[in-house]
Amino acid sequence: MQKWIMLMMLVALQGCSSNDQVNAFDDSLYSGKPVDSLTANEAPKTEKEAITRGDKALANKKMDLALYEYIRSLEFDDLEYADKTLITIGDIHQARGNVPLAEKSYLRAVEENPNNVTALENLGVLYSRNGNLPDGQVYFYRAINADQIRLKQNEPFARHKESITVEQVEALKLDPQSPLHAYIGLGILADVNQEGELAQEYYKKALAIDPFSTLAKLNLGYSYYMQGNDKQALFYTKQVVALQPQNKRATNNLALIYIRQGQVTNALNVFMRVMPDYEALNNVGYLLMLNQHQEESVPYFKRAIDKNPSYYPLANDNLSRALSEIRAKNPT
Template sequence: KLLVQIIALRDNNIDLALYEYIRSLSFPEKEFHDKTLFTIGQIHSSRGNYALAEKAYLAALDFNPAHTEVLEQLGVLYTKQRRTDEGRSYFFKAINSDQVRLKSSETIQNYQALSQSEVASLKVDSMSPALAYMGIGVLEDVDGKHQIAQEYFKKSLTIDKSSVKALLNMGYSHYMYGNYKEAYQYTRSALELEPNNEKAQNNLALIYLASGDIKKATNVFMRHMDAPEALNNVGYFLILQGKPDQAVPYLQQAIDKKSSYYKVANENLNRALAEVREMEQ
């Protein structure tokens, strides 16, 4: 029976696969119900049916409360829905379940926060829940706890050193912390794996701007957008970085190059000039 489901998934016949997986839950053997429900949850989640995905994942935990991947996916699901406390809690549960698998002496008592040294002492291997580590890392970054976030991203990269997502998150965390050299190295590593990754290109441009290399930042933007948009972006991010005086000429160039771009660039220019005046007072 499982073969029918696998072939349906392989052929991208998602509806048939879903039907077959749900049908298999009526069979008397319950040994693989947790895995079946996990797959049903993944199918629903990929379609944006979060309520049905949640139902399937929670049902899977009834059969196997320590199913690491299910716990991890519930963390992802809740975080996507901005239910961050629940997301964090399930990410920690996934990590805890993995520590038990690895026979680690470390178990997590507090599902809200760990110290840097506690994160560092967690065991991982290639089967560990990389998304759970990454998910908590992102939440710590949002809370401004960049060094602890980096410890989580380090674990993700130990699990999968070629994870573009983990490299980008690590790079961006270093950027927010002001470590531009490390931010550059991790972002470049991500771009080596995926040269056309737009997020990586934008992050690289931001790092160049923060390091004072406006020319390189402009070149990076110009590789994947037209000149007026690139110049407007440079101006906009310079304003965000507290350098409105440096933003002005780039925004003026954006307006000169494309009159239809006038509105956005002009709004940014007015903002830059207003901030320059404030700085001069």
């Protein structure tokens, strides 16, 4: 009888162990179809096997299965790739627009490896895009500092964040693996704070990492535009338009520069290459109005309406606004 009781206890313990293994799946990082529908295969035996399965599922665009396998890879002891896996999990959530889970995944990656440059940079991008500029800035600083450690530089970057100088940024070491988006992000934040020269140095560093980065060129061109340096603004903005003719922001920026230079025909031609004529005419009128040239904007709005009266109420609204501003400037 005693042996029978011991045997039953062993069976019960084995059953509990099996249930614990199922429950070990960390669903706090998961969002997708029920995991029960993803568990047909035998459980992976190693971290690498689970990651390989996740990579295969990701390549086949089976996102729920990829998440499931990557998360299962985190269940093993003595993890070797946890921080990288958590970044991939975060990237999947980010692509799906699930910001809370993306944030949670990246933060856990930083817990696993406080000097993981990519995780720190991704958090900077995530916070900045969602309006949390202070935290975005902090993580961009941390990403660059971690990169300097990787490059065997001993002097910490941004120790006193309120006093970053152009010379400090200029002295930073780089290679092609350095955090491109951290430099661009800090450049944008410097421009927001009207620190044009500092912003431009960040963008130049980004271009040293990737000379073909249209995002760095676009922001550098706009930074020069805001400082009134139309020559440099044109130089970089034209490059982006040449590489990406459908880039709306680049097209608008180029037209803005031409408008300020009084080259209205050039601005119109820029828009005409990528949009219908009535939309191009309206856009030129709108930029003229923004630049306090309300009288000059009126003919462009009228031409836009003539080109497409039924489909273009926006031009009517802009025309009314321009006429109202003209009356306000010239009261009778």
